[in-house]
Amino acid sequence: MSKTVMEHADASEVFNRDEPYVNWHDETLWFVRQKRDKSSKQLPEWEQLREAASGIKHYVLSHLDELLISFEQKAKENGVQVHWAANAAEHNEIVLGLLKKHKIDKMVKSKSMLTEECHMNEFLQKNGIEVIDTDLGERIVQLRNEPPSHIVLPAIHLKKKDIGDLFHEHLGTDAGATDPQYLTEAARQHLRDKFLTRRAALTGVNFAVAETGSFVVSTNEGNADMGAHLADIHIACMGFEKIIPKQEHLGVFLRLLARSATGQPITTYSSHFKKPREGQEMHIVIVDNGRSTQLGRKDFRNSLKCIRCGACMNTCPVYRRSGGHSYHNAVAGPIGSILAPNLDMTKNADLPFASTLCGSCSNVCPVKIDIHDQLYKWRQVLAKEGHVPKSKEIGIRAMSTVLAAPRFYQWSGRLGRTVMRAMPFMVNNALNPWYKQRDMPEPPKESFRDWYVRNRKN
Amino acid sequence: MSVTERIDMSSRDKILGQIRQNKPDEVALPTVTTFVSHFENTEDKFREMLGLIYTEVIVVKNLEELAAKAEELYAGVVNRATTIPALSAWADFSLNVSDPHELETIEIAIVQAEFGVAENGAVWISDQYLPHRVLPFITQNLAFVIPRNALVDNMHEAYVRLQDTLGWGCFIAGPSKTADIEQSLVIGAHGARSMVIFLLEGE
Numbered sequence: 290m291s292k293t294v295m296e297h298a299d300a301s302e303v304f305n306r307d308e309p310y311v312n313w314h315d316e317t318l319w320f321v322r323q324k325r326d327k328s329s330k331q332l333p334e335w336e337q338l339r340e341a342a343s344g345i346k347h348y349v350l351s352h353l354d355e356l357l358i359s360f361e362q363k364a365k366e367n368g369v370q371v372h373w374a375a376n377a378a379e380h381n382e383i384v385l386g387l388l389k390k391h392k393i394d395k396m397v398k399s400k401s402m403l404t405e406e407c408h409m410n411e412f413l414q415k416n417g418i419e420v421i422d423t424d425l426g427e428r429i430v431q432l433r434n435e436p437p438s439h440i441v442l443p444a445i446h447l448k449k450k451d452i453g454d455l456f457h458e459h460l461g462t463d464a465g466a467t468d469p470q471y472l473t474e475a476a477r478q479h480l481r482d483k484f485l486t487r488r489a490a491l492t493g494v495n496f497a498v499a500e501t502g503s504f505v506v507s508t509n510e511g512n513a514d515m516g517a518h519l520a521d522i523h524i525a526c527m528g529f530e531k532i533i534p535k536q537e538h539l540g541v542f543l544r545l546l547a548r549s550a551t552g553q554p555i556t557t558y559s560s561h562f563k564k565p566r567e568g569q570e571m572h573i574v575i576v577d578n579g580r581s582t583q584l585g586r587k588d589f590r591n592s593l594k595c596i597r598c599g600a601c602m603n604t605c606p607v608y609r610r611s612g613g614h615s616y617h618n619a620v621a622g623p624i625g626s627i628l629a630p631n632l633d634m635t636k637n638a639d640l641p642f643a644s645t646l647c648g649s650c651s652n653v654c655p656v657k658i659d660i661h662d663q664l665y666k667w668r669q670v671l672a673k674e675g676h677v678p679k680s681k682e683i684g685i686r687a688m689s690t691v692l693a694a695p696r697f698y699q700w701s702g703r704l705g706r707t708v709m710r711a712m713p714f715m716v717n718n719a720l721n722p723w724y725k726q727r728d729m730p731e732p733p734k735e736s737f738r739d740w741y742v743r744n745r746k747n
Numbered sequence: 748m749s750v751t752e753r754i755d756m757s758s759r760d761k762i763l764g765q766i767r768q769n770k771p772d773e774v775a776l777p778t779v780t781t782f783v784s785h786f787e788n789t790e791d792k793f794r795e796m797l798g799l800i801y802t803e804v805i806v807v808k809n810l811e812e813l814a815a816k817a818e819e820l821y822a823g824v825v826n827r828a829t830t831i832p833a834l835s836a837w838a839d840f841s842l843n844v845s846d847p848h849e850l851e852t853i854e855i856a857i858v859q860a861e862f863g864v865a866e867n868g869a870v871w872i873s874d875q876y877l878p879h880r881v882l883p884f885i886t887q888n889l890a891f892v893i894p895r896n897a898l899v900d901n902m903h904e905a906y907v908r909l910q911d912t913l914g915w916g917c918f919i920a921g922p923s924k925t926a927d928i929e930q931s932l933v934i935g936a937h938g939a940r941s942m943v944i945f946l947l948e949g950e
Contacts, residue, residue: 317929317930320930321930334782337779337782338782340777341777341779341780344774344776344777344780345776345777345780347771347774348774348775348776348777350770350771350774351770351771351772351773351774352770352773353766353770354763354766354767354770357763357766358763367914373756373758373759373762374758375758375761375762379758423937424927425925425927425928425936426925426927429927429928442926442927442930443927444927444928445930447929448929449928449929449931452928452929469928469929469931469933470931470933472928473925473927473928473933473935473936474935477935477936477937480937481851481937484937485848485851501911501912503912509923509924509925509926509936510923510924510925510936510937510938511884511923511936511937511938511939512936512937514880514881514884514917514938515881515884515885515937515938518847518879518880518881518884518885519847519848519881519885529762529766534776536906536909536911536912537780537781537903537906537907538780539902539906540780540781540901540902540903540905540906541780541781541903543902543918544866544901544902551926553867554796554866554867554868554920555864555867555868555869555902555918555920556920557800557919557920557921557922557923557924557938558884558917558918558919558920558923558938559869559917559918560915560916560917561873561912561915561916561917562915563912563913563914563915563916564913564914564915565914566874566880566914566915575762577758577761577762577765581762581765581766581769582765582769584765584766584769584770584771585765585768585769587771590769590771
């Protein structure tokens with residue numbers, strides 16, 4: 290996983306070399322987006338639900354300290370141990386410490402994007418702990434030694450042949466077998482053995498309720514519950530923004546989450562953990578890792594409202610045609626592109642530019658985050674702080690010169706149209722990035738302005 | 748105090764301090780956060796939603812009919828477990844074990860649950876109804892029994908009914924599933940491979 294990090298545009302170029310594959314990827318995600326549309330339209334109150342969810346999250350952001358303190362107190366009363374981690378390193382140390390204390394060197398894990406963000410698996414492996422991801426998609430990418438390419442659909446970038454080959458190598462399935470039913474059954478058997486033999490289970494947290502000290506974990510496969518209810522010790526890790534004030538608010542969020550994510554009215558399992566079972570230890574690790582900094586950025590703090598449904602990825606024309614890995618961040622797509630610069634402006638300066646600013650992400654967001662506005666605003670911040678690549682800066686400067694002078698703009702437009710007509714090879718070549726994967730359009734004979742000036746008298 | 752405990756204490760104060768410094772101006776909770784669903788018939792909607800997630804709904808008049816149905820549906824299946832006293836003659840697997848790992852060979856579990864939600868076909872089950880939390884997940888096949896009149900329209904109503912959860916509880920909607928291989932739906936990921944819901948009349 291220590292591959293050289295390519296910028297988004299370069300990684301997309303690699304992704305786009307195989308046209309049928311890109312088309313398939315694009316269509317697969319668009320299909321998920323359409324399921325979301327269909328599902329949301331079943332509820333006449335959909336827009337009011339989004340409004341309510343957004344409002345609750347705004348309340349949360351302005352009361353985070355009180356809500357976290359209340360949650361901690363209630364959780365402790367429930368017999369759950371609460372830990373606080375200021376950053377990824379502390380989070381990883383806390384998890385390792387708990388495992389060491391119990392002399393455990395093997396753990397099962399259900400989906401947690403936070404542990405991806407913290408690169409926990411690598412850290413634990415270096416310290417002699419084996420971590421098995423138990424979500425099918427996550428297990429697939431783990432066996433391939435790569436990160437998930439989507440927060441809800443971790444292996445969405447893979448074809449069943451890739452998975453058949455992988456399972457043949459690692460799980461001993463028949464060579465050439467690609468039937469999803471057969472491959473899933475093989476994974477079920479393989480992972481059931483892990484569930485039955487591991488003494489520690491780590492899960493993520495979808496929602497943590499301040500009022501009750503409980504937390505909810507949503508899965509379709511049942512892997513979080515299989516792990517947690519069989520293990521001696523259950524560790525649940527959460528970014529601190531997962532907190533919601535009251536249990537009744539789960540009604541709002543659980544109605545929105547799965548419908549936005551996959552179009553299901555609810556995930557198969559919505560598990561509410563409050564107290565450890567008899568003889569079990571339950572731990573919650575509350576993680577900051579840059580979130581409190583983001584909270585202080587007026588223009589970007591709303592990104593912390595995110596409930597990780599992935600709808601913005603499924604709808605994004607850039608994500609669908611560039612794939613999750615091109616974002617080189619645990620959370621990809623539009624939401625990842627507004628979260629990542631907060632973590633590291635230098636490393637992630639390219640991401641807010643991986644967007645057409647079409648606004649589709651903001652339109653589908655169940656908690657109404659102004660994602661495309663934030664993408665635009667990050668560009669300003671990154672340019673001001675000198676994180677924009679030179680080539681882009683020159684282009685932007687040239688563009689602003691042209692756009693600032695109307696006469697020069699008219700003249701250059703006319704020149705451009707003439708050149709494209711007379712010498713199409715000047716634009717239809719590899720030096721022009723707009724020519725990649727598409728033909729240049731036939732230029733119009735005149736601009737709208739010229740047409741208007743000529744026809745105004747009539 | 749161990750090293751990790753020291754991390755915890757100082758980080759807690761640091762995180763909360765930074766939040767206090769950086770949080771936005773106070774915003775009030777929205778006034779409208781619950782909604783009413785207008786279904787013509789709650790049970791029909793419940794059935795319809797469960798049909799979409801491969802779950803059969805069977806109405807039984809009384810416990811005798813439930814026992815007869817159980818015999819009929821799971822004839823020939825061994826390792827049958829139940830939490831319902833009226834089915835004890837039907838079951839051949841005792842849930843009276845101390846280690847939940849011992850449940851791994853259960854083929855079918857018929858379990859009493861609390862209520863169902865029409866808008867999504869989910870059924871609420873909790874510690875109150877289970878000797879082992881892992882039971883509805885580890886069993887190969889699962890059936891819930893809920894009173895026929897214990898149905899609510901949507902999740903807002905569900906949480907009014909729940910008030911406070913006890914130690915642990917879960918909404919379960921249909922059998923376990925995954926679509927992680929090329930978006931092809933496969934039933935039976937890690938949890939139950941099939942699900943039946945019995946609606947018990949009377950009582």
